[in-house]
Amino acid sequence: MVKGNRSLAIIYKSRIRTTYQFCGINTPTNHSYFINVLSSDKNIETISQLLAEVKHYVELRSESLQIDFVSKLSRLLTALVLFAILFMLCALAVMFVSMTVAAALTPIVGSQALAYALIVLCYVIIGMIVLFNRKKWIEQPITHFIASLFLGDILQATHSNKNDNGNHEDE
Secondary structure (H helix, E strand, C coil): CHHHHHHHHHHHHHHHHHHHHHHCCCCCCCCHHHHHHHHCHHHHHHHHHHHHHHHHHHHHHHHHHHHHHHHHHHHHHHHHHHHHHHHHHHHHHHHHHHHHHHHHHHHHHCCHHHHHHHHHHHHHHHHHHHHHCHHHHHHHHHHHHHHHHHHHHHHHHHHHHHHHHCCCCCC
16 A cells, blocks of 8 residues: 555655746646555545545535526426417416407497408507617516526525625614
8 A cells, every 4th residue: 555655645746847848837846745645545635535425515516506497497498398388278267358349349340340450559659668668677587587487596595695795773
C-alpha cells in the first residue's frame, strides 16, 4: 500500500510540472509540501474519502434535480392537458350558444345570414380586444405560471430577501 501511495505522489508531482510547463510558469523548485501531504497514508485515505463523499453528493444532487424536473414537467403537462380539454369544451359551448343566439336574432333582424353576420362581428370585436390586451391577459400570466413552476424556490427566496431588506415598521 505504501508503494502505491508513493507512486501516486510521484505521478502528482509530474502532473504539477506538466501543468506549470503548459501554463508557461516556471516550475517551483520545492514541491515538498505537496509531496508531504500526499505521501502520508492517512492524508491519502482522507482525500479518497473526501472524493468519495463529493462523488456521492454529486450523484444525490443529480438525482434530486432529475426528480424535481420530472415533477415540474408533469405539472406543466397536466396544466396543458387541462387547458386543452377546457378549451375544447368552451369552444363547443360557444359554438352552440352562438347558433342559439343567431336563431333568436333571426326574427328580429329579418334574415338568418344577417344574424350570423352580427355574431361574427361580435367575435371580431372580442378578438381585437384580446389582441390589444394579449400581453396583460395572456403573455404575463403564462410567464408567471412557468416562472413560478420552474423558478418557484428562487422567486420565493428573492421575495423574502426583499421583504427582509425592507422597512420593518410593523414590528
